[in-house]
Structures are given as structure tokens and as C-alpha cells.
Amino acid sequence: MSVIGQSVRRTALDRFASGRGRYVGDIDLPGMATVAFVRSPVAHAELLGVDTEAARAMPGVLAVITGDDIASFAPQPSLWNPPGQNHSGLKALATDRLRYVGQPFAAVVAVDRRTAEAAVRAIVPQYRALPIIADMDAALRSAAPRLYDHWSDNIVARPRWQAGDIAAAFDNAALVVSDRFTTQRVHPCSLEPRGVVVAPDLDGESVTVWLSTQSIHQVRAGISECLGLPEHRIRVIAPDVGGSFGMKACIYGEEVILAFLTHHVGRPLRWIETRAEAFVASTHGRDERVDLAVAFGPDGRIRALRSTIVLDKGADPYATSMGTAWISGAVMTGPYRIDTIDIEALAVVTNKTPTGAYRGFGQPEANFALERALDMAAPRLGLDPAELRRRNLVAPSEMPYPTPTGIVLDSGRYADLLDTTLERFGYGDARPAQSSSRRRTGVGIACYAETTNFGPSPLCKLIGVDSGGFDITAIRMEPSGHVRVFVGQTPMGQGIETVLMQVAADELGLPIEDISIVHGDTVSSAYTAYASGGSRGAGVAGGSTALAARRLRARILRWGAHLLDALPESVRFMQGGVEVIDVPSRRVGIAEIAAAAYKAFSTPEGLEPGLEDRAAYDPPALAIAYGCVVAEVAVDIDTGKIAVERIVFGHDCGVQINPAIVEGQVIGGLAQALGATLFEEVRYDADARPLTLSLQDYLLPLASDVPHVELVHFETPSPFSPIGAKGVGESGTIGVPAAIANAVQNALGAASPLVTLPLTGERVLAAL
Ligand code: MCN
Ligand code: SMO
Incomplete structure (x- = not known):
């Protein structure tokens, strides 16, 4: 039975849980x-x-x-x-x-x-x-002091994507919705x-x-x-x-x-x-403002999208530079059919701690803007928010669908997943759900398309990432028959080492106990320039590990044939050994093959002593994971306090290698997003002095804040990974802010639009 798709228990789990981690x-x-x-x-x-x-x-x-x-x-x-x-x-x-x-x-x-x-x-x-540059507006002011004397302004870079006749599309639109959507600065913690x-x-x-x-x-x-x-x-x-978490x-x-x-x-x-x-x-996350205008036809079809993204990069464009704003721009059209765009992304420097990578990497910021805008448009178009999305989601028959920013929506059943998630939620029964009491309930939806399996080296070059996006795996069967897999990933809590063991075990037909992983040491593990991040471990390192294991397997097969005195074509790999296809009783076990390969008194023609191989894998394109979040909230209109009552989360990360880890990743990411939606915020005063310097000033979500979460899993294999995996490590963070904000807006009814995160009690009351 394949170990892919099994919830194999994480290797280091017991060690971590019992305080025996070594940091x-x-x-x-x-x-x-x-x-x-x-x-x-x-x-x-x-x-x-x-x-x-x-x-x-x-x-x-x-x-x-x-x-x-x-x-x-x-x-x-x-x-x-x-x-x-x-x-x-x-x-x-x-x-x-x-x-x-x-x-x-x-x-x-x-x-x-x-x-x-x-x-x-x-x-x-x-x-x-x-003079202090306290925020992005101050940085952009024409008379602003410059943070760097050798720059002509405070702008790090400003890439722009344009396609189609944007002016005509807006002129002829049946409806234009526009607003300014702000995602606050957070501490990755x-x-x-x-x-x-x-x-x-x-x-x-x-x-x-x-x-x-x-x-x-x-x-x-x-x-x-x-x-x-x-x-x-x-x-x-x-x-x-x-x-x-990227930091x-x-x-x-x-x-x-x-x-x-x-x-x-x-x-x-x-x-x-x-x-x-x-x-x-340490680098902060997010701190991005998205000005967004969306033009709709009378049927609710999105005709065009215009956006200016500004990232507060803090005082130094080091590390990921303006990468998060670049990704926000690249994914701004989401999972929707949109061909006419004008998107500009700016990063500016201010007198604050630099911002950098943080789980979601620019995607929650873009999603918050677009998914809020869709909900603002839906009633004005006379459409239910779900129906508005359904009409615009890219259909499987249109894939691979190149978006106007150069991303390719590779595979998936976007509308099916939306409908299945809504059905699981009981959406039809729940909406509209406002009540007249002091406690109002509401339901909100957000869909997302997410770039994962970060890599293709040509893309890295195009956007100025200073290393290629490949992974290398080296693999060695020891004389005992145990297999060591040398990877370039650096586990940070996501469980990737267990999953890569599963991939190797599956390719080699060996029990997982016979595999171990070597990682996190530039002398002994494999070279991988980019390493962990960009939700690429399963898809890209999984790819190189599968390829390396396949090569090793071919080598083992040839040693087996040699020991059986048979032709390589006439033998096959069967659980734990090599056998002659027509005569399965003629069989040699892995341990025996491994021992022979290292004794090597007689080596098969064309092979060398030992059992070692390696493979590099550079994905041909990003793999696009996607999902749909449906949230139900209750809002206390006296205090503005939001209780998130229930979340149904539909997602598709391609082939799930370890469903328990996938579930943990989604729920962990979701909990993190919940904090960023409701109360986490790094604050500064007007002189850019930090006000949040401890966990007393900076609220994190507690277990009691996390609602019951139900998951809906689709598994559409990625065409861009040898094992069909798309990433999931950041998926939980992307659609949650917009889904909750949409639910709160639904609860508040005619209140002014919620466009700024976090959704604190003050902001909710102000909207009322
Ligand atoms: N997985 C799987 N099947 C899939 C996809 C993933 O079984 N189809 C498993 C993977 O093998 C891995 C986990 O799910 O154990 C996440 O995989 P993947 O999406 O490939 O992401 P990475 O391994 O590249 O992890 C990085 C990603 C990022 S970018 C951030 S940020 C993040 C995250 O994962 N930081 C984390 N999850 C985190 N989880 C913890 N506990 N701590 C962090 O710092
Ligand atoms: S923010 Mo994750 O390390 O791509």
C-alpha cells in the first residue's frame, strides 16, 4: 500500500511535545x-x-x-x-x-x-x-525628506502590469466599486x-x-x-x-x-x-495598502481591475525587498477571469523596522481587497455574493489559464469547490442571517488562488530573486539497506521531513522506518539555494526526492538482476526486494543487494560500487492551490466585539501526501490569520516609536478564539509536480481576513464598509 496519502505520524513530534527539541x-x-x-x-x-x-x-x-x-x-x-x-x-x-x-x-x-x-x-x-518618515503617506509626499541620500525619492521599486483597454472598460462598466483596503503590520511571533x-x-x-x-x-x-x-x-x-513563518x-x-x-x-x-x-x-509582516477599483458588466462579469499597491518596507529594503508587494500585484486577479488590468506595486521606505516575508507573502493583502470589493459590488448588482463569484471563477475547461500578470492558473475545479463548501456550510439556509438584537450574526465568503511550489528558475531571474528555484535531493542506501535522503529544505515546524520520507518510501517500496532524512547542515545536507519558503517543500523538494529515489530504485534493480543472474528487463521491484518477473521465487532482498553493492566483489556492467544517486528538480511553473472560506460571525453591537462562530474551509493542494499534516497546516495558518484579522497589530506613535514591545501589548489568538473548523478537501493533481502536490503551508492565511470581514459586514448591514484590518471593536463601532 502506498504511503502517499497516509497520515504518517510526524518524526519529531514526540521529541518536540516532550520538550526534547534542541534549539x-x-x-x-x-x-x-x-x-x-x-x-x-x-x-x-x-x-x-x-x-x-x-x-x-x-x-x-x-x-x-x-x-x-x-x-x-x-x-x-x-x-x-x-x-x-x-x-x-x-x-x-x-x-x-x-x-x-x-x-x-x-x-x-x-x-x-x-x-x-x-x-x-x-x-x-x-x-x-x-525629520521622521512615519508612514507610507509621509514617504510618498513630494516634499518628504529622503531616507537615503543617494535615492531620488523614497521608493524602492515600482513594477507595473498592464493589459487590455482599461479606460474603455471602466467607461463602459455597469458598476465600478472602489476603495482603499489596508492590511496592518504584524509581528510573526x-x-x-x-x-x-x-x-x-x-x-x-x-x-x-x-x-x-x-x-x-x-x-x-x-x-x-x-x-x-x-x-x-x-x-x-x-x-x-x-x-x-517567513521571518x-x-x-x-x-x-x-x-x-x-x-x-x-x-x-x-x-x-x-x-x-x-x-x-x-526581526522583520515584520504585511503593512500594505491596496487601492482597488473593479469594473463590472451588467451581468456581474468583471470587466477590468485597476490597483495601486503600496508596501511599507520599513527602513531597509533588504531581505525580500519589495517581494511581497510584487506577489500582491501578481495575484491581484485571484481565481477570476479578468483580462484587462492596470496594476502598480510600490514599496516605500519609512523609519520603521523592515518588513519581510510572512506566511501568505503578499497574498492575504491582495485577497482582502478583491474579496471585500466583490462583496461591496454584489448587492449593487442584485447578486448573491456566491453567485457573483461563481460567474467569474475560471472554469476547468479554460485551464491552463494565463492571467494578465503572467501567472498560469494550472488546474482545479474552482466553482465546484465553492459549491461543495457552501453546501457543507448550509449556506442557502444561513443567509441573510442578521437579527435585530444587540448581537447580530452574519456569513461571509472569500475565494482565493495561491501561488505555491515557488521556483521556476526563470521566474526567479525575472523578478530578481538572487537564486534559482530548484531543489536537490541526494539519496544513499547504506550497506544495511537503510536509506538516507539528503535534502536542502530546512524544516521550521511544518513537518516537511516526514513528508519527504514518505515520498522516498513510496518510490522505493520500503517501510517508512527504513528511511531517514538529513537536513539543515551546509556540509552534510543537499544544496538548495532557495530552501524553505514559498510553500514549495512538498511540490519541489518532493519532486527532487521522488526523482532521486526513482534513480536509486533503477540502480537497485540492476544490482538485483545482477545477483539473480537475470537480465535487467526480466526483473521487477517488489516490496522489499527484486524478483524475476516470471519466477517470483527467484528473489533477492534489499539488505542482500545493499550488502553486495558495498562489498562490490563483482559489479554489474556500467555501474560502480555503492548505491547513491541524486536529482535536481526545477518546477516548470508555479502550482496554483486554491480554496474557499465560509465564515459565520456574531457581532456584539454594544462593544464591537466579533466572535467567529464557525468556519468551513474548502481547499485543494493537489495530491495530499500527509493528510494529517495538511490539516494541521490549514488550521494553524487559519489561527494565525484569525489573529491578524481580529487584533494583532504592530503599532507606532507619530514619531515612529514602537508601542508594541511585548505580548501584553500585542494580542495573539488563544485556543478559545479559534472556532470549530470544518475542512473540505479537493485533490486535483498539479501538472507541475512529479508527485502532483501543490503547497498548503500558507493556504490557511489567505482567505480568512476577507471571509471574516465579509461576514461582519453582512452582520452589520448598512454600516460603512470595513476596509481596514484588524477588525477591532473600535473599527466595528465606527462603521456602525
Ligand atoms: N504537504 C502535504 N501534501 C501537500 C502539500 C504539503 O503533505 N500536497 C505537507 C508538506 O510536506 C509539509 C507541509 O504540508 O509538511 C507544508 O508543505 P508546503 O506547502 O510544501 O510548504 P513548505 O514545506 O515549503 O513550508 C513552508 C510554508 C511557509 S512558506 C510558511 S511561511 C510556513 C508554513 O509553511 N511557516 C510555518 N507552515 C509553517 N508551519 C509551522 N508549524 N511553522 C512555520 O514557521
Ligand atoms: S512567508 Mo513563507 O516563508 O514563503
Whole structure:
């Protein structure tokens, strides 16, 4: 029986659940010292000098460095570099200017954490305040001060997509709906914050870096570039990673500084981010505003779409640069048939912590705008929101459907999934569901189409991602018959290692216990430039793993034939061995084959001793997952408090390799989206000083906030993955904000439109 489609228990589950995970913070090396960073207390200032004398003189302080000490470093690399992009050129420590609260400008090495923190407090920056760019409007104002003197404005880049006669389509529309939809800034809040441990190697030249990251090879390349150290002299290891959600996808300055300092002081070093630090030092998510106008024909068909997207990139376009806004633009037409567009995406710099990748990566922001706009149009067109969507969803017969932004909607039954999900919900019976009491109920829908299996290398090149989108898997059957699979994915909690074991086990016809995965070490695992992110683990790493396993299987077959003294064409692979097709009793087991391949006293013609193979897989295109969320809410109109009562979530991620993991991913993503819909928000005051610095100011969803969720699964295999898998790791985050907002609007009836997240009580009351 195939192990694909089985809810195999996750390998590390028991270890994690019983507190035996081993994270960066658990690493303890002899002689290890602690690093702490001195961070900007102000949003924007000229840095005149840093007085480090008192700190240096403190007992237990081993070193203090400032920006002046890293003058020879190259700037922090940007992983996305779309055409025409402006670069900051910033290094790991600020030198002449401070650009956001939390930006590091000095680092301290001390014998322990307490001493390091005391030294940090003793370091005083002299600075002169500069005018502050507090938000995207301030950044775009023509008289705005520039954050970077070598730029002509505060815009990172502004790609644009145009197709069809947009003016005519709007002029002739039966209805135009337009508004400004804002998705707030959020804190990714992985359970384990970031952390780095480094050790100098004995040769005094190489360095080992243990890091909580989802991209070991990108980090290695980044450290190499910044320090001018060849990549082979840097070993990056990701131990267990306690959540990441996109935020650990990039290289940060801290790892570069530690890699440098470890030789400087000749000791292993550790830096573990505190939660308060994480609120300013690690990239935030979202913070995007979408101006959207949609033109409809009298039949409710969408005739055209016009949009301007603005991303608040914060103070430095490093890491993912304007990637999230680019993806928002690329997916703005959603799962719908729309051929006339004019979409522009801008990213601007402000005096805030940089924003970066966060689960959903630009897609929830676009979805919130489009799905809210559809609900605003439906009553004016005299159509039920479900019917309006049904009329516009791309049909299977139209696929592959190229959208005007260059995405190809590959496969799926969009309208069927909508109807099945509505039926499961009992939609016809539930709507309209408002009541006259102080507690009103409402129902809302959102559909989405989601880019997954991030990769095609030509696409990466086109949009300026600095690495190809392939995955490599190496595979080795040991002399014992056990199979080790070397992958380039860095698990961060999503369970990918179990799923890749399933793929290998399936291809080789072996029990899952006979497979193990090697990952998260630039020396021992496979090279994969892009690593984990873009919901690509199952589809892309699953692809390279299936191909590598197929090659190994062919090799095992030839060894089997050799041992059976049969022709390769006359044998077949059967559970746990190779047998002669016509004479199944002539059979040789895997263990025997493996032993023979390593003894190799006699090697088959054309083969070499040993059982090893590898394969790379570069997907031909993105795979488009899709889904439909139906939410029911109850709104207390005295307080504005929203209770999400029920969610039915229909989705299609192609072939599900591990249904239990898929379910966990959808519900986990949904819970995260619920927080971002209802209350999570990173706030700043008018001077760009952060107001949310702890979990007392920043509300996360509790288990009691998450409603009963029912899932509807469709499984349309992706034509763009050898195993038919599309991604699911981000699916839960995309349609939830719009579905809930649509439900709340349905409950509130004639209130003014809800267009800003999160849907706090104040906003709900204001709409009433
Ligand atoms: N899966 C499956 N069958 C499919 C698709 C996926 O069994 N058809 C399984 C996968 O094998 C994997 C999981 O579901 O175990 C998610 O797979 P996939 O969608 O391919 O995504 P990735 O493995 O690339 O994971 C990254 C994705 C992203 S981009 C973010 S952000 C994210 C997420 O997954 N961050 C997470 N889920 C997370 N889950 C946890 N617990 N922690 C994070 O930081
Ligand atoms: S935000 Mo996920 O790492 O693509």
C-alpha cells in the first residue's frame, strides 16, 4: 500500500511535545561568551559618535565594536532585486545614520548575558534628530525628506502590469466599486525567537554557525559576501527551528557580526533574541495598502481591475525587498477571469523596522481587497455574493489559464469547490442571517488562488530573486539497506521531513522506518539555494526526492538482476526486494543487494560500487492551490466585539501526501490569520516609536478564539509536480481576513464598509 496519502505520524513530534527539541539556545560550548547588540533608541537621527569607553572598561567585557569596525564588510545582501530597485547599501551595524528604533549600531561581547546587557546600557550614542518618515503617506509626499541620500525619492521599486483597454472598460462598466483596503503590520511571533551560536574552527579561518533559520544556504552565501570569506569556510547548521513563518528566511546582520567576532575574540559566541528585541529586530509582516477599483458588466462579469499597491518596507529594503508587494500585484486577479488590468506595486521606505516575508507573502493583502470589493459590488448588482463569484471563477475547461500578470492558473475545479463548501456550510439556509438584537450574526465568503511550489528558475531571474528555484535531493542506501535522503529544505515546524520520507518510501517500496532524512547542515545536507519558503517543500523538494529515489530504485534493480543472474528487463521491484518477473521465487532482498553493492566483489556492467544517486528538480511553473472560506460571525453591537462562530474551509493542494499534516497546516495558518484579522497589530506613535514591545501589548489568538473548523478537501493533481502536490503551508492565511470581514459586514448591514484590518471593536463601532 502506498504511503502517499497516509497520515504518517510526524518524526519529531514526540521529541518536540516532550520538550526534547534542541534549539540554538540549547547549544552550550566550552568557553562560550555572549553577544548583545546596542540598538537605536530613535527612529531617525544622524549618528555623531558612540562612546564605548565605559563599556570597554567593565570587568567581563571582552570586546565592543561599532560600525567603524566593520568598514571592510560588504553591505547586507538583498535576496530580491527586482529591475530598477534602489539599494540601501547598509551594513550590519549603522554608521552615520540611525534609521529605525531597534537598528543595531554597536555590539558587545561579554562573559555572560548580565554583563553584556550592563555594557549595552553603558554605551551612549551621540546623535542629532532628523525629520521622521512615519508612514507610507509621509514617504510618498513630494516634499518628504529622503531616507537615503543617494535615492531620488523614497521608493524602492515600482513594477507595473498592464493589459487590455482599461479606460474603455471602466467607461463602459455597469458598476465600478472602489476603495482603499489596508492590511496592518504584524509581528510573526515564532515561539522560538531568532538566535545565533558561532564557533571558530581550529584552523582559525573557518567558522561554524548554528542558526534558527529556514535558509541555510542563503545565510552561508550572505555571510560569505559580507565578510569576503569563501563559502566552503562557513558551515551553517540549523538545529530544530521553533517556528519561522517567513521571518527567518533572510540573512540578518546579527549572524554576520557573530561570524566575524568569533575569530576576533577567539571564542564561541551566542546571541539569543529576547521577545522585546524580536518586536523591533526581526522583520515584520504585511503593512500594505491596496487601492482597488473593479469594473463590472451588467451581468456581474468583471470587466477590468485597476490597483495601486503600496508596501511599507520599513527602513531597509533588504531581505525580500519589495517581494511581497510584487506577489500582491501578481495575484491581484485571484481565481477570476479578468483580462484587462492596470496594476502598480510600490514599496516605500519609512523609519520603521523592515518588513519581510510572512506566511501568505503578499497574498492575504491582495485577497482582502478583491474579496471585500466583490462583496461591496454584489448587492449593487442584485447578486448573491456566491453567485457573483461563481460567474467569474475560471472554469476547468479554460485551464491552463494565463492571467494578465503572467501567472498560469494550472488546474482545479474552482466553482465546484465553492459549491461543495457552501453546501457543507448550509449556506442557502444561513443567509441573510442578521437579527435585530444587540448581537447580530452574519456569513461571509472569500475565494482565493495561491501561488505555491515557488521556483521556476526563470521566474526567479525575472523578478530578481538572487537564486534559482530548484531543489536537490541526494539519496544513499547504506550497506544495511537503510536509506538516507539528503535534502536542502530546512524544516521550521511544518513537518516537511516526514513528508519527504514518505515520498522516498513510496518510490522505493520500503517501510517508512527504513528511511531517514538529513537536513539543515551546509556540509552534510543537499544544496538548495532557495530552501524553505514559498510553500514549495512538498511540490519541489518532493519532486527532487521522488526523482532521486526513482534513480536509486533503477540502480537497485540492476544490482538485483545482477545477483539473480537475470537480465535487467526480466526483473521487477517488489516490496522489499527484486524478483524475476516470471519466477517470483527467484528473489533477492534489499539488505542482500545493499550488502553486495558495498562489498562490490563483482559489479554489474556500467555501474560502480555503492548505491547513491541524486536529482535536481526545477518546477516548470508555479502550482496554483486554491480554496474557499465560509465564515459565520456574531457581532456584539454594544462593544464591537466579533466572535467567529464557525468556519468551513474548502481547499485543494493537489495530491495530499500527509493528510494529517495538511490539516494541521490549514488550521494553524487559519489561527494565525484569525489573529491578524481580529487584533494583532504592530503599532507606532507619530514619531515612529514602537508601542508594541511585548505580548501584553500585542494580542495573539488563544485556543478559545479559534472556532470549530470544518475542512473540505479537493485533490486535483498539479501538472507541475512529479508527485502532483501543490503547497498548503500558507493556504490557511489567505482567505480568512476577507471571509471574516465579509461576514461582519453582512452582520452589520448598512454600516460603512470595513476596509481596514484588524477588525477591532473600535473599527466595528465606527462603521456602525
Ligand atoms: N504537504 C502535504 N501534501 C501537500 C502539500 C504539503 O503533505 N500536497 C505537507 C508538506 O510536506 C509539509 C507541509 O504540508 O509538511 C507544508 O508543505 P508546503 O506547502 O510544501 O510548504 P513548505 O514545506 O515549503 O513550508 C513552508 C510554508 C511557509 S512558506 C510558511 S511561511 C510556513 C508554513 O509553511 N511557516 C510555518 N507552515 C509553517 N508551519 C509551522 N508549524 N511553522 C512555520 O514557521
Ligand atoms: S512567508 Mo513563507 O516563508 O514563503
